[in-house]
Amino acid sequence: MKKTALLFSASLLSSFPLLSHAEIAQTLPIIEKQKQVSGYYQYQAGDVQITALLDGTNFMSPKLFQNIHEKEVHEILKKYYADQDKGVQTSINAFLVNTGHSLVLVDSGAASCFGAHLGSVLSNLKASGYQPEQVDTILLTHLHPDHVCGISQNAVANFPNATVYVSNDEANYWLNPKQVNKLPKEKQAGYLGTVEKIKQAIAPYQAKQRFKTYQLGDQVQGFKVINTAGHTPGHFSYELKTKDETVVFIGDIVHSHTVQFDKPETAIDYDIDPKKAVQTRLKQFAEYATGRQTIAAPHLPFPGIGHIYSADGKSYQWIPVHFKD
């Protein structure tokens, strides 16, 4: 090894015989801002191909975590080498699943609903070699804008041949006009703002009778639907059995690969029912740590595919997939 390294550096030097270090530095372009390559990653699960699509990166305030002291949040972030400069870094991912007979998009990113730093799902889907017209099914884990807005742009469907599915409970919570009056006064304006974004996103699909709901016990394109309510009242996850492994698209049962794995009883401000969201996470994490399912998660570090491990059944670790080409 050592000999090879020496030979390599000697040949490098001989190719720049007349340049000093300063001169070499001057010939390099100045890179103002780092830009990564296209945000997609393909993972083969048995006979099924999953393409993780990056929508963008968000930064959350550490104050959003509940039932935990802020000092402890910072300690956990530091322990896991999490960059805290701009807040708690969080990916927004969607997943394109080629089952061999169907092309299914699970969640769709935020499009322009939250600003220009998000909204790359569509361009990354094209970069991955697929076309939006090929998508026949969209499964939404819930109707928060970072999951639903990506299905449309300016009232036009991004996926003109797709049928959109969401749980009956979720559709009822956001689309039933009577719902707003059941909420406390201080939550109504925020709720109505979200409803507006949801309605705009789903309108082109509703116009073509391509917006459908399901309930527990149903299957959509071979995906089993799993009730994981708490984060939102009709939040569902999707399980797909492939030839070699079971993959679960968990949705927003977790938002942080550090704080909520170390202390899974920590809720987050985005949870509509924080107590139920914690119960759901504890139940599902325990199941995935023993069942060894492959997990695909919209808010774990891109590509958001990996496994949930626990040494003691109380705290957990996120084990991401290895890069493979």
Ligand SMILES: [Zn+2]
């Ligand atoms: Zn989300």
